[in-house]
Amino acid sequence: MTVASFTSGPPAPRTDADLIGSNKRFYDALWSEAKLFAPDRFNTWPLVSELAAQTSRRLEVAPGLRPRLPLADTQFVDLSRPALAELSRHGARVANAMIGALPFRDASFDFVCAFDILEHVVDDEGALGELARVAEPGARLLLSVPLHPEAWTAFDDFVGHYRRYEPEAIRALLARHGFTIERSAVYGMQPKSSKLLDIGQWYLTHQRARAMWWYNKVFMPLGVRFQKPLAFTPGFAPGPGVDEVLLVCRKTQA
Template sequence: MEPTRCPATDELPPDSIELENRRFYDPLWRHARLYDGDRFNTWALIRPHVEGGSRRLEIGPGLRPRLPVSGTTFVDLSPVAVERLRKEGATVHESGADSIPIKDGSMDLVGAFDVIEHVTDDQAVFDEISRVLRPGGSFFLSVPLHADAWSDFDRIVGHCRRYDPVQLEQQLCDSGFEVLRSAPYGLRHESNRFACFGLWFLRKFPAFSMWCYNNFYFPIVVRKQEPLQVHDGMINDPSIDELVIECRKRDE
């Protein structure tokens, strides 16, 4: 089942979408600080699956991995992020999410946080994640919701789509996953005026905006995180802008 897409990205070829993402994220990561996974509120959800020496993979972490840098294999398209992660001793492949250089069924845990909405063929990526994950393995992802919430922000940061929860659950099912739990995730500004100013500032002063984001805004976001409110199954609520979702690969 196809998710609702945005016309702004439907007209772009896949290589253009990848290039647009690189143009935004390479400068963002170039002067960013690396945060480890235990700094994020997703850690409480993920931690039980990390303990005990699990074989784990994270796709597209940039410099904000939700899985621990130590002991995790990473896949990312950004050479800037790849170099920084390698300097920290991580195992990293510079690769896209639709062709992961990992053996079939070799992972116990896969994470893809704020990633799937950036790829052209999301179903192919779900299939590829299912391929590398063992039966019964865990898959965590986060995605933005609701096509009617599409804004210039989505376009600027390289999103291809926002998701309908019902359609997303069907896509995951088609790739061999069952949704176990989900939780509201991310930030949604109550002030539309603040959000509009942020977009204007980013367009007008992109380099300075990224410096401010990395050095002031993001550290505040990390400090102000609240514990996740986890619910069974897939939440379907029009007031929720983003979800983090825990899935399990069905036994063969």
Template structure:
């Protein structure tokens, strides 16, 4: 992993939390909040939210997937928290690497999309999620799979790892979560040439690169979202680059 694949203002000597905070504060400072109704997850997730009572979304940035009203949001970026609050959400600033500032068994639904791969101690993060989830609560969680598929994009967005599917599923089960459904997920660029060009452009002109991501590539990505195709269990997920899981706290 060369230095050229890391966002230029975040030296490798800094902690992963600090690097992620700098990257996402810069990303979100030039972005507008995209409301959850814009995503292909809305119909399913909003229905789950209505059934859940109190709910928590960890690390939504400016792309929340649960309803703004009635959801607690917890994010590393102060810029994201500021905009979530301005839009009517209840949001706190903090790192998923630290204990969550909520009481035990508080939430009937927890959403943590693209979070566990960003932190050094992913076991502690899952333990905290299990702590604040009420008995019978649902967990919506996603993660990138297969270490041998690591690409510069993983460096750029602050990933610590990709997961072996069996290891990731076992981690969830060891924290009391039963996997009910799974689907392919993610908005990682499919074209390696486009991705390489984007990486070079970000290294050369980071501010302009962020503008293009927020104002051009993200809206295009929203237009071409693929339908989520859920299936019971996890057997169909072995060849996916990223997986989205619906779990139930049963342990």
């Protein structure tokens, strides 16, 4: 097997319809063959359990089958029906909707999570505006995003990313919608080796069924097992080479 290099520059502009279609195809296939991982298996759990104990009306957007918030008493929203069916089977409250049009009243939640989602949508202003709309003043927001457009690879394109963020751009976007960043941590489980990413994408492109089996049965369990504890620092000042961050934010404006 010859594996070509998949490193590339940022993608050509795509429409919402393009992104929705590619995301739905990729994640419906992924979640159809996956099992649900309980929230307490992730390194986000110490933080989440701390914040969940202080809140009562929780929303997680686009969790797939990797929810970070407790299944009980949390509202989950996703575009993937296979993911929603499995979440519901485990007792979660679910709704089929998109981040840009959440079916909830203003100020409905005091704890909102959106992991790995803003980079998938064209209108991130509208998406974050919806998160701000349904969050009450003082609510907590957990948000993860990939950083640095110059770090773009074709793998970002393949999994349906629209952008990577410069640190100041995500800080400014949050501020425009009334959120301040309280603390942050390096986040994510992407391999450091570009060769591993190239091989993984080759299999996803040419032998998808086998790649999905290995991801769901081997690589995902191993990745979860060997996660490092999150190391939070006050505010947000990512060092060089940081691929993805988790931001703990508070809504400060009505």
